Amino acid sequence: MQTCRPPKVPLQTKMAAPSENTLSDTIRHTVPTASNGDVTANPTTRKLYNELGKEINRYPQGKPYNVAIDTVPVTIERMPYVxxxxxxxxxxxxxxxxxxxxxxxPNGTTKDNWAEKHKSKTVVQQHCLYFDQDGDGIIYPHDTFIACRKWGWGIFLSALATFIINFNLSYPTQSGWLPDPFFRIYISNVHKAKHGSDSMSFDNEGRFSPQKYEDIFAKYDKGQKGGLDWTDLLRFHRGQRMAMDFFGWSAVFFEWLAVYLLLWPDDGLLRKEDIRRVFDGSIFEYKAQEHARKTRGS
Incomplete structure (x- = not known):
């Protein structure tokens, strides 16, 4: 994992030398570290901070709000989408x-008329439609297994994915208190399976938040590459973790591992557009068809 190093120059060097009256404030405003933020971690953030200095406390300029303060360096390191x-x-x-x-x-996925065809479903329901292989609104374990196999995943990986998905998501989607002995996932209630420590791009009702999605790349796309590599994903995982949310930490890890295995970019970079299409599920069938074409051509 990439370790964030503290900046060589303290934040206070951008201000006048502290007087006796301001010494206590200067001491209280500590140099950023890996635990409270590192303004040098992202070259884009570092450039902005070097240009603005103390004016970072009034960024973005001309707005009635600010998104960063130099006394809390993590707000500089992880700038939100503005x-x-x-x-x-x-x-x-x-x-x-x-x-x-x-x-x-801004209009979502227009390729193959995806958004229009699925306007009766929330985005989180659209995300799950591919796994409902028979279209009955219920995702059985064998549905999940077949869906994974269509991507070219091996039997063991598909079985593992099926276990993780159906075992963990079945119960929250049930209408009653009793668990389902067949570990079925009901798409109509899939919003109940939302967990913490993720990007928050899905809200608790299954809607999609563009601000939270853009925040992923504003905060963690180091150098504005247009996507996330494995070091960005590690920073994302660390930055989004909520206290004591062990289930959420694990779920996020396996979700993004699955995304990486599905997209498997040659250069190691998960493109922003591909990730967006994972959220609305429109890329899943495309990847299955891509694998089928490769299989026929071999």
């Missing part, structure tokens, strides 16, 4: 019920 003039994405903080929108795709 809408710019002329952005295509309108009201990014408002969750969308049926489309996974981002700044590049």
């Amino acid at each position: 809408p710019s003039e002329g952005d295509k994405l309108v009201d990014p903080g408002t969750a969308r019920a049926t489309i996974a929108a981002d700044n590049q795709h």
Whole structure:
């Protein structure tokens, strides 16, 4: 795991030398470390901080709010997405019920008319549709297994994925208190399976939040590559963890591991658009068809 190093120069060097009256404040405002934030961790953030200095406390300029303060360096290290003039994405903080929108795709997935075809489903339900192989609104373990096999995953990996998914997500989606002995997942209640320590791109009702999705890349895409590599994912996992949320930590780890195995980028970079299409599920069938084409061509 990449270790964040404390900056060589304390934050206070950008201000005038402390006087006797301000010494206590200076002592209290400690140099950032790996535990409370590192303003040098991301070259984009470091460049912005070097340019603005103390004015970082009033960033973004011209807005009636600020997103960072130098006394809490982690707010500088992990800058949220800040809408710019002329952005295509309108009201990014408002969750969308049926489309996974981002700044590049404000209308969600229009390829193959995906968003229009599935406008009766929330985004989190769309995310699950591929696994419902017979279209009955219920994901049986054998549905999950077949869906994974269609991606070219081996028997062991598909069985492991089936166990993790159905064992953990079945009970929250039940209508009653008793667990389902067949570990079925009901798509109508899949919003109940939301867990903590993730990106929060899905809200508790299954809607998609563009602001939270954009935040992933604003905070963790080191160098603005247009995607996440494995070091970014480790920083994401550490940065999103909630206290004592062991289930959430584990779930996030396995979810993003599965995304990496599914997309398997040659250069190790998970593209922002591919990840967005994972959220609305539109890429799942595409990857199955891609594997089928490769199998026929071999």
